[in-house]
Amino acid sequence: MFQLKWLWKNLEKDRARYILALCLSVVCSSLTIATPYFSQRIVDTFIAGDHAAQNLSQEKGLLITLCLAMIGFSLLRTGLSYFTTMQYEHSSQNMLYRIRVFLYNKIQEQDMHYYDHNRTGDLMTKMTGDLDMVRHTMAWIFKTIIESLTIFLAAMVYFFTIDVKLTLWMLILSPPVFVVSFLFARRVRPMYIDLRERLSQLNTTTQENISGNRVVKAFAREAYEIEKFTDKNINFLKANKTAALVWLDYFPYLETLAQAFNVILMIAGGLYVMNGRITFGEYAAFSSLIWGLSNPMRNIGIIINDIQRFFASLSKIVEIYYARPGIVNEHQATDKRRFEGTIEFENVSFKYDTKTVLDQVSFKIRPGETVAIMGSTGSGKTTLVNLIPRFYDVTEGRVLVDGTDVRNLELDELRGNIGVATQDVLLFSDTVDGNIAYGDPELSEEETVNYARLAAAHDFITRMPEGYDTIVGERGVGLSGGQKQRIALARALAVRRPILILDDTTSAVDLETEEHIQNSLRSLDYPCTKIIIAQRVSTTAEADRILIFEGGQLIEEGTHAELLAKRGYYYEVFMLQNEGIGRQVG
Ligand SMILES: Nc1ncnc2c1ncn2[C@@H]1O[C@H](COP(=O)(O)OP(=O)(O)OP(=O)(O)O)[C@@H](O)[C@H]1O
Numbered sequence: 001m002f003q004l005k006w007l008w009k010n011l012e013k014d015r016a017r018y019i020l021a022l023c024l025s026v027v028c029s030s031l032t033i034a035t036p037y038f039s040q041r042i043v044d045t046f047i048a049g050d051h052a053a054q055n056l057s058q059e060k061g062l063l064i065t066l067c068l069a070m071i072g073f074s075l076l077r078t079g080l081s082y083f084t085t086m087q088y089e090h091s092s093q094n095m096l097y098r099i100r101v102f103l104y105n106k107i108q109e110q111d112m113h114y115y116d117h118n119r120t121g122d123l124m125t126k127m128t129g130d131l132d133m134v135r136h137t138m139a140w141i142f143k144t145i146i147e148s149l150t151i152f153l154a155a156m157v158y159f160f161t162i163d164v165k166l167t168l169w170m171l172i173l174s175p176p177v178f179v180v181s182f183l184f185a186r187r188v189r190p191m192y193i194d195l196r197e198r199l200s201q202l203n204t205t206t207q208e209n210i211s212g213n214r215v216v217k218a219f220a221r222e223a224y225e226i227e228k229f230t231d232k233n234i235n236f237l238k239a240n241k242t243a244a245l246v247w248l249d250y251f252p253y254l255e256t257l258a259q260a261f262n263v264i265l266m267i268a269g270g271l272y273v274m275n276g277r278i279t280f281g282e283y284a285a286f287s288s289l290i291w292g293l294s295n296p297m298r299n300i301g302i303i304i305n306d307i308q309r310f311f312a313s314l315s316k317i318v319e320i321y322y323a324r325p326g327i328v329n330e331h332q333a334t335d336k337r338r339f340e341g342t343i344e345f346e347n348v349s350f351k352y353d354t355k356t357v358l359d360q361v362s363f364k365i366r367p368g369e370t371v372a373i374m375g376s377t378g379s380g381k382t383t384l385v386n387l388i389p390r391f392y393d394v395t396e397g398r399v400l401v402d403g404t405d406v407r408n409l410e411l412d413e414l415r416g417n418i419g420v421a422t423q424d425v426l427l428f429s430d431t432v433d434g435n436i437a438y439g440d441p442e443l444s445e446e447e448t449v450n451y452a453r454l455a456a457a458h459d460f461i462t463r464m465p466e467g468y469d470t471i472v473g474e475r476g477v478g479l480s481g482g483q484k485q486r487i488a489l490a491r492a493l494a495v496r497r498p499i500l501i502l503d504d505t506t507s508a509v510d511l512e513t514e515e516h517i518q519n520s521l522r523s524l525d526y527p528c529t530k531i532i533i534a535q536r537v538s539t540t541a542e543a544d545r546i547l548i549f550e551g552g553q554l555i556e557e558g559t560h561a562e563l564l565a566k567r568g569y570y571y572e573v574f575m576l577q578n579e580g581i582g583r584q585v586g
Pocket residue numbers: 116352355357375376377378379380381382383384423
């Protein structure tokens with residue numbers, strides 16, 4: 001069975017410990033028949049037997065031994081049970097730790113396509129609730145199953161040694177129990193799959209709401225969000241209740257069957273005692289061990305419910321566990337070369353699933369050149385630059401860096417040659433210093449300050465209460481849009497890569513600051529090819545070349561002066577931004 005094989009594989013170093021725990025469970029549970037055995041001997045010898053009174057006065061030593069044995073076995077069972085539970089906990093927690101690390105690495109190595117198609121809330125549910133369900137299964141469900149089965153079998157064996165016929169009477173209840181359990185398991189399984197999906201939706205809604213709380217507040221949509229959350233919460237509640245209450249449809253049958261053991265014992269056992277087939281002590285042994293048969297039936301509902309939850313959770317974990325990224329980082333580049341920084345697009349087309357975003361794009365950028373990319377929103381600019389570090393792979397054509405198709409370069413080496421400041425700025429909850437040095441933890445304080453100066457960030461950083469040691473909140477909360485952009489720019493500059501990609505990095509800074517940044521970029525103290533996506537002519541004007549995109553196609557290319565002379569898209573934008581007149585410039 002796939003699920004068991006998977007668990008076995010992941011137990012790895014804890015297999016011996018887990019098997020020990022299972023064996024100890026069997027031993028512990030088998031010991032439960034010791035007490036009924038000793039009580040049977042005590043009843044038959046000292047209470048209800050023919051020579052009970054005589055034995056009581058003559059065999060005091062035996063009575064004391066039996067009582068001490070009973071106490072001794074109970075203590076032994078308690079001690080063993082404690083030790084066994086520790087083994088279950090250790091092995092399942094260790095396994096959980098290893099799987100969590102493995103899954104985290106797996107998620108890290110996925111490509112952008114994976115993140116486009118997986119919701120954060122769902123991934124978080126897999127990494128927390130689903131994983132814990134696996135641990136619970138190893139530490140509790142399997143333990144309960146093994147113990148229930150052992151007690152059931154041990155009781156059966158013991159009963160058979162006492163009286164075969166009476167035991168067979170009891171066994172006639174087994175087939176209906178199996179039928180009822182099977183029907184219950186079959187019915188409840190899809191419910192737990194559905195329940196798992198609703199939990200994921202609930203978590204996704206919660207996660208989105210918390211991370212997007214500023215937007216919610218800005219639009220005063222709290223009531224709407226609460227309603228949305230309540231909807232998902234009610235959905236989850238209903239699914240939970242439905243799954244839990246299904247058990248009630250089957251519960252009366254199993255409870256009746258469980259009670260029937262006592263009835264059979266009372267009628268058949270009573271008759272057998274009366275006609276002398278079994279002794280009173282043997283009847284007492286049956287009576288005290290009958291829970292070993294009826295208890296598993298009472299537990300069956302919980303076990304089946306948990307097993308179905310486990311299957312639903314495991315199928316979700318396995319989705320991450322076996323996910324294979326389309327773009328693989330082998331991490332095998334030991335000697336990472338420094339590229340010159342030539343970039344070439346050869347008839348590149350790109351589709352997100354079925355939607356064509358880039359269409360037959362060709363251009364070449366020489367080392368050290370500064371190229372600005374401009375175009376209307378949605379024209380494919382970000383997509384274009386995402387193809388250089390292979391965040392996505394081209395659908396057609398080739399992207400070459402230093403003359404080699406990026407698909408033939410080791411990802412570590414390729415990305416180790418590119419510094420990126422993305423459009424959607426993300427800062428980590430760390431100090432400003434830590435954020436700037438993110439790509440190079442060895443960066444000295446002096447260099448950090450230097451790159452912050454180049455990115456026009458030093459002044460506002462020193463005005464902050466703790467300067468470079470100020471902790472910025474999650475995603476850079478506490479900083480303005482322009483401040484975040486400047487820290488992200490310093491972070492991209494600090495890695496000193498031969499290719500620098502800036503995606504709309506100065507859109508939120510004022511013109512004066514932008515000019516400072518432009519000067520810094522021109523006078524970087526390391527050779528660097530720069531690709532700058534920008535909407536402002538003030539940013540693009542000084543570039544060596546400007547590429548204009550429209551609908552995924554390269555429609556204009558040239559210097560600022562050439563493009564103005566062309567009187568095309570660039571000229572219109574220029575006029576619009578400089579003279580404030582409409583697009584219909586004659
Ligand atoms: N991850 C994605 N999955 C599917 N479609 C996408 C994805 N990212 C972008 N698109 C689509 O691809 C097109 C180009 O997007 P892209 O972000 O490259 O444009 P852009 O020119 O950078 O736009 P902007 O100037 O607004 O940043 C858009 O129509 C967008 O809807």
